[in-house]
Amino acid sequence: MGCFHSTARARRRYPGYDDPMQLAAQTAFSVSEVEALFELFKTISGSVIDDGFINKEEFQLALFKSKMDNIFANRIFDLFDVKKRGVIDFADFVQALNVFHPSVPMEEKIDFSFKLYDMDNTGFIERKEVFF
Template sequence: MGNASAMLTQYDIEEVQEHCSYLFSQQEIVALYERFCQLDRSAKGFVSEDEFLSIPEFSTNPLSQRLLRMVDGLNFKDFVSFLSTFSARASLQQKIELIFKVYDIDGKGKVTFKDLVEVLRDLTGSSMSEKQREEVLTKVLEEAGYTKDSTLSLEDFMTIIDHPGLKMEVEVPID
């Protein structure tokens, strides 16, 4: 894969760093480029849905189908930008915005109770009944000052999810 990193110029690295708000070091970007080239098996310059599903951690994630609509067809620059949200250096707002996109099933900028139930169903599988899911979500919404009939904007969503215990990070191996 040394060949792949040789195709990435210093200018390219700096451009990608700027595009992802400097959340990755130059070494991390080179490592991500090598991984991107491994995933892009047909060397077409973007990673397809099938190629993403070849990542075991991705394919076994209960939200992988929701994430696929965000990552299918990403070029390297956008691939790094997407992954930057998972950086320890990314802001809480960046992380919450990504989570919001996962919940915003139809992509209209609003999250409904039905959207919340669907995501919770994906996360819990058969370990919770539909009634339990609805009860839990109703309680969470009520505690945050919303009702089951509320349509949540990104700002509303941030109010509900913004708490000190939220951790959404991955480390990029540089080796």
């Protein structure tokens, strides 16, 4: 009974939080890995504003331990923010991190890397994008 209540509370408090089994089924992560990612997500999402989302500032703090604007962190944040809301919810977080899982095919990793440099989403990496 305690698990049900804590899961229901997590769903209200952390938008995008789904049943760990459901997120595990949608990704290469196991249920225990999804649960570990949830603990990490809670830490990051509450580091500046405790609203259940990761904003850009919290993301940069987690990656670089600095609030300074960083083009690399901004670009990764943009790729994680698939709904383009300016925040990352837990489901976005897990699904975006999925590309880094060892069992994910190399083609998906290459696609992510390409998107990282194709900043204007033209389908090409142009000279100006390489020099950022």
